[in-house]
Amino acid sequence: MKSNLELVNDCDRFSPxxxxxxxxxxxxxxxxxxxxxxxxxxxxxxxxxxxxxxDHEQKTVKLLGSSxxxxxxxVHNTLVAERDRGxxxxxxxxxxxxxxxxxxxxxVVLSIPRVAAPLFGIVTYGVQLLAYQxxxxxxxxxxxxxxxxxxxxxxxxxxxxTVGGSLPTGETPFECLVRESAExxxxxxxxxxxxxxxxxTVNYVxxxxxxxxxxxxxxxxxxxxxxxxxxxxxxxxxxxxxxxxEITLMSIEQIKTALGKGEFTxxxxxxxxxxFIRHGILNFENxxxxxxxxxxxxxxxxxxxx
Amino acid sequence: MKSNLELVNDCDRFSPxxxxxxxxxxxxxxxxxxxxxxxxxxxxxxxxxxxxxxDHEQKTVKLLGSSxxxxxxxVHNTLVAERDRGxxxxxxxxxxxxxxxxxxxxxVVLSIPRVAAPLFGIVTYGVQLLAYQxxxxxxxxxxxxxxxxxxxxxxxxxxxxTVGGSLPTGETPFECLVRESAExxxxxxxxxxxxxxxxxTVNYVxxxxxxxxxxxxxxxxxxxxxxxxxxxxxxxxxxxxxxxxEITLMSIEQIKTALGKGEFTxxxxxxxxxxFIRHGILNFENxxxxxxxxxxxxxxxxxxxx
Numbered sequence: 001m002k003s004n005l006e007l008v009n010d011c012d013r014f015s016p017x018x019x020x021x022x023x024x025x026x027x028x029x030x031x032x033x034x035x036x037x038x039x040x041x042x043x044x045x046x047x048x049x050x051x052x053x054x055d056h057e058q059k060t061v062k063l064l065g066s067s068x069x070x071x072x073x074x075v076h077n078t079l080v081a082e083r084d085r086g087x088x089x090x091x092x093x094x095x096x097x098x099x100x101x102x103x104x105x106x107x108v109v110l111s112i113p114r115v116a117a118p119l120f121g122i123v124t125y126g127v128q129l130l131a132y133q134x135x136x137x138x139x140x141x142x143x144x145x146x147x148x149x150x151x152x153x154x155x156x157x158x159x160x161x162t163v164g165g166s167l168p169t170g171e172t173p174f175e176c177l178v179r180e181s182a183e184x185x186x187x188x189x190x191x192x193x194x195x196x197x198x199x200x201t202v203n204y205v206x207x208x209x210x211x212x213x214x215x216x217x218x219x220x221x222x223x224x225x226x227x228x229x230x231x232x233x234x235x236x237x238x239x240x241x242x243x244x245x246e247i248t249l250m251s252i253e254q255i256k257t258a259l260g261k262g263e264f265t266x267x268x269x270x271x272x273x274x275x276f277i278r279h280g281i282l283n284f285e286n287x288x289x290x291x292x293x294x295x296x297x298x299x300x301x302x303x304x305x306x
Numbered sequence: 307m308k309s310n311l312e313l314v315n316d317c318d319r320f321s322p323x324x325x326x327x328x329x330x331x332x333x334x335x336x337x338x339x340x341x342x343x344x345x346x347x348x349x350x351x352x353x354x355x356x357x358x359x360x361d362h363e364q365k366t367v368k369l370l371g372s373s374x375x376x377x378x379x380x381v382h383n384t385l386v387a388e389r390d391r392g393x394x395x396x397x398x399x400x401x402x403x404x405x406x407x408x409x410x411x412x413x414v415v416l417s418i419p420r421v422a423a424p425l426f427g428i429v430t431y432g433v434q435l436l437a438y439q440x441x442x443x444x445x446x447x448x449x450x451x452x453x454x455x456x457x458x459x460x461x462x463x464x465x466x467x468t469v470g471g472s473l474p475t476g477e478t479p480f481e482c483l484v485r486e487s488a489e490x491x492x493x494x495x496x497x498x499x500x501x502x503x504x505x506x507t508v509n510y511v512x513x514x515x516x517x518x519x520x521x522x523x524x525x526x527x528x529x530x531x532x533x534x535x536x537x538x539x540x541x542x543x544x545x546x547x548x549x550x551x552e553i554t555l556m557s558i559e560q561i562k563t564a565l566g567k568g569e570f571t572x573x574x575x576x577x578x579x580x581x582f583i584r585h586g587i588l589n590f591e592n593x594x595x596x597x598x599x600x601x602x603x604x605x606x607x608x609x610x611x612x
Contacts, residue, residue, distance in 0.1 A: 016322060016606050106594070173590045198589035201600040223597055225590060278584060283504035284479045284531060284612075288412070291529055291611040294507040298604035300322050305597040306590075 001260035004273055004282065005289035008296050011266035012204035014219065016299050023219070026120045027062040028071065028101075028109055034060075035101050035109070035303055037121035037219045045087050049078055063110070072111050079116050090214030091115055093153060099124050100169040104304045111169055118208055121219030123303050125167035127177045128271045129196060129227040131185070131237060133249065141279065142251050143272075144237050145258075146184070146244040148265070153213050155265040159258055162237060162247060163187070164224075164268070173225040174198070184244060185237035196229040202274050203299050206266065221301045224267065226274060252281055270297055307566035310579055310588065311595035314602050317572035318510035320525065322605050329525070332426045333368040334377065334407075334415055340366075341407050341415070341609055343427035343525045351393050355384055369416070378417050385422050396520030397421055399459060405430050406475040410610045417475055424514055427525030429609050431473035433483045434577045435502060435533040437491070437543060439555065447585065448557050449578075450543050451564075452490070452550040454571070459519050461571040465564055468543060468553060469493070470530075470574070479531040480504070490550060491543035502535040508580050509605050512572065527607045530573065532580060558587055576603055 002010070014020075024043050025034035038061055048054060051074040053062040065071035083091040097114035101122050117124050131144045146160040165180040167173060177196060181187040201223050208218040231237075237247040250258070259269055274297050276282040277290075284290045308316070320326075330349050331340035344367055354360060357380040359368040371377035389397040403420035407428050423430050437450045452466040471486040473479060483502060487493040507529050514524040537543075543553040556564070565575055580603050582588040583596075590596045 017608065198583075198586040200583045201597060203601055277504075277506045280503040280505065291507060292606075295509055295604045295606045298601045299606060300598075300601045302323065 002262055003289065004259070004287060004293055007259060007262075007264075007266070007269040007273060008204075008293055010262075011206055011270045012296055012299060013207040014205040015296070020302075021059075023121075024059045024061050026122065027060050029062060029064045029066060031103060031109065033104060033304060035120070035122055036221075038119065039217060039219075042088075042119050042215075042218070046078070046082060047085075047087075049074075049081070051078070068108065068110065071109070075110060075112055075116075079113055088119065088215060090118060090208075090218070093213070097166070098169045099166075100306070102304050102306045106304070106306055108169070114166065114168075118214070118218035118220045121221065123221045123223060123301055123305055125173070125306060126222060126224045127163075127165060127167060127173050127180060127227065128161045128202070128224045128268070129163040129177060129181060129229060130271065130275050131162040131187075131229045131231045133233060134230055135251075140252075141281075142249050143255060143275070144185075144231070144247050145250045145255065146237075146239070146247045149242055149245050151242065155211050157245070158211075158268075159264040160244065160268045161271050164271075167225070177225075177227055183241050184239065185247060186240040187235075187237065191235070192229070195231075196227045199226045199228055199278060200274075200298070202226055202267075202270050202297050203301060204267065204270060204297075205299075205301070211265075221303065222267070223301070223305060224271060226271060228275065252276075273297060308568055309595065310565070310593060310599055313565060313568075313570075313572070313575040313579060314510075314599055316568075317512060317576045318602055318605060319513040320511040321602070326608075327365075329427075330365045330367050332428065333366050335368060335370045335372060337409060337415065339410060339610060341426070341428055342527075344425065345523060345525075348394075348425050348521075348524070352384070352388060353391070353393075355380075355387070357384070374414065374416065377415070381416060381418055381422075385419055394425065394521060396424060396514075396524070399520070403472070404475045405472075406612070408610050408612045412610070412612060414475070420472065420474075424520070424524035424526045427527065429527045429529060429607055429611055431479070431612060432528060432530045433469075433471055433473060433479050433486060433533065434467045434508070434530045434574070435469040435483060435487060435535060436577065436581050437468040437493075437535045437537045439537055439539060441557075446558075447587075448555050449561060449581070450491075450537070450553050451556045451561065452543075452545070452553045455548055455551050457548065461517050463551070464517075464574075465570040466550065466574045467577050470577075473531070483531075483533055489547045490545065491553060492546040493541075493543065497541070498535070501537075502533045505532045505534055505584060506580075506604070508532055508573075508576050508603050509607060510573065510576060510603075511605075511607070517571075527609065528573070529607070529611060530577060532577060534581065558582075579603060 023037040026036035100108045101110040103109040132141045144162045163184045206220045329343040332342035404417045406414045407416040409415040438447045450468045469490045512526045
C-alpha cells in the first residue's frame with residue numbers, strides 16, 4: 001500500500017527544494033524571468049533554427065521573436081520541423097490544441113502546441129471536478145469516480161476525477177468546466193452553473209514516465225483548478241464521450257483502498273487527497289505526513305502564471 | 307483598499323523565492339538540516355555561552371547538546387540569562403508556554419520558551435476556527451469574527467478568526483481547538499467534537515513589525531491548522547476570557563470591506579482568504595491574483611515540521 005505522501009511524491013516529482021541547476025531555462029527575449037525547464041537531452045535533439053539563441057554556459061534557450069505573433073510563428077515552425085523529422089516521440093500525438101504561456105503581468109507571451117509543452121517545461125492548466133453525494137453514514141461523502149477509457153494514450157484504465165480536462169488558450173477555467181462536464185459526464189450547463197464550486201488549486205511538477213507516453217523525465221508543471229459539486233441522489237453522471245469507461249459512486253473507504261493500490265493516475269490521486277484534506281477526512285491526528293501533504297499539494301511554481 | 311495579494315504579502319513576508327543568504331541558520335548538533343533563521347543583529351546581541359558554536363563564515367549558530375534534555379536546559383539557561391540582562395525586548399513577555407522544535411522524522415528535538423521562538427526563527431503552530439452560519443441570501447455564508455481585546459500585546463483591537471491560539475508542546479491541534487473554543491467563544495466540547503472540521507493548513511513566514519511588539523524583522527514561520535464549523539442559528543459565540551472584545555456575525559461583503567481596510571491582523575486576513583478560496587467566494591474569474599494567492603497561502607517551509 002502506498003502512503004499518501006508517496007502518492008504526492010509520485011505526482012510532484014520535483015519538489016520546491018530540488019536543485020534545478022542541471023536543467024536549461026526557457027527564456028523569451030525581453031523578459032527577465034524563465035518560463036520553463038528543458039532537459040539537456042531535449043536541447044541537444046532540437047535542431048534550433050536562427051530564431052533561437054542557445055547559451056550552454058548559462059544553460060539557457062532563448063526565443064528571439066519580438067512580438068507575440070512572431071514568437072508563435074517561430075515556435076510553430078520549429079515544432080513542425082521536428083515533428084516531420086520524427087525527433088520526439090511526444091510530437092506524434094499532435095493535435096490542434098494550443099496552450100498559452102503567461103508573463104509577469106499575466107499577459108500571454110506565447111502560444112504553443114499542447115503536445116510540445118513538456119519539451120519546454122512550461123506551466124499548463126487544467127480543471128478538475130469531484131461530484132459527490134452527501135452520505136452521513138460514510139464519513140459524510142461518497143464520490144463519483146471515473147475510470148479512464150482503455151484506449152486513452154495516457155494512463156489508460158486508471159481512476160480519475162468525475163470530470164477533468166486541460167484548459168485551452170482563450171477559455172476561462174469555469175467555462176472549460178461547463179464544457180468538459182457536458183462532454184465527459186453529461187452534466188447539464190445549468191447543473192454546473194448553479195452547483196459547482198471553485199475550491200482553489202492543486203499544483204505539482206510532474207515528470208513524464210512510461211505510463212504518460214513519449215519521452216521520459218520531461219517537466220510538466222501544472223496548475224489544476226479544483227471544483228466540487230454536491231449531486232442530488234437522482235443525478236447519475238454518464239460518460240458522454242469516449243474519455244471514460246464508466247463513472248462509479250465510490251465510498252471513502254473504497255477510494256482510500258484504490259489510492260493505496262496506485263489505481264488513480266498520479267495527478268488525480270492528488271486531486272482526491274486535496275478533497276480529503278479540505279473536508280477533514282485526512283487530518284493531523286490520522287495522517288502522519290499531514291503538514292507536508294497539505295502544503296505540497298499547493299506548492300508554488302517558480303514561473304509566472306495566468 | 308488593499309488587494310488580496312497585498313494582504314498575503316503583508317503576512318507571508320519572506321516568499322519561497324526570497325534569498326536567505328543574509329540570515330544565520332539555526333543548527334542542532336547531529337542534524338544536517340537547519341531548524342530556523344536568525345538575524346545578524348540577534349546573533350551579535352546574544353552572549354553565547356559554551357554550549358553554542360558560532361560560524362560567522364558559514365553563518366550558522368549550532369546548539370551542541372547531545373540529548374533533548376541537555377539541549378532544553380542549555381536553551382533555557384541561555385534565554386534566562388538574556389532575559390535577566392534585558393537584551394531583547396521580546397523576552398519581556400516571558401510566559402511558561404513552551405514550543406517544540408521537530409526533526410526530520412517529526413521527533414521533538416528541542417523545547418523552547420514561546421517568547422523566544424522569533425529570535426531563532428523556528429516553525430511554530432497554531433489552530434484557527436471560522437464558525438459560520440449558512441446564509442443562502444448572502445453568498446452562502448456569514449462568519450463569526452472576533453475583535454481582539456484592546457489590552458492584547460499583539461494587534462490590539464484588530465479582527466481575528468472566531469477562535470484561535472498557539473499550539474503548546476504536548477497538545478494535538480484538535481485538542482487545542484477544543485480547549486481554546488471553550489475559553490475564547492464558550493463553545494461546548496460536544497459542539498466542537500461533532501461539528502468542527504479540519505480543512506488543511508495555512509502557512510506563512512511572518513516577520514515581526516511594530517504592531518507585533520518587540521524587535522523588528524524577526525522571522526516567525528508558522529503553520530496554522532484551519533478548521534471550520536457550521537453553527538445553528540441559535541448558538542451565539544460569547545467571549546469566555548479576556549482575549550476577545552466581542553464576536554460578531556459579519557456578512558461576506560462586510561468582511562471583504564474590513565480586509566481591504568486592513569482591519570484584520572495579517573495572519574487572520576490569510577485565514578479568511580483561505581476560507582474564501584475553499585468556498586469559491588474568490589475564484590479565477592473574480593480575483594486577478596487567484597493562482598498566486600491559492601498557492602502562497604499554503605507555501606512550504608524549508609524546515610522539518612511536526
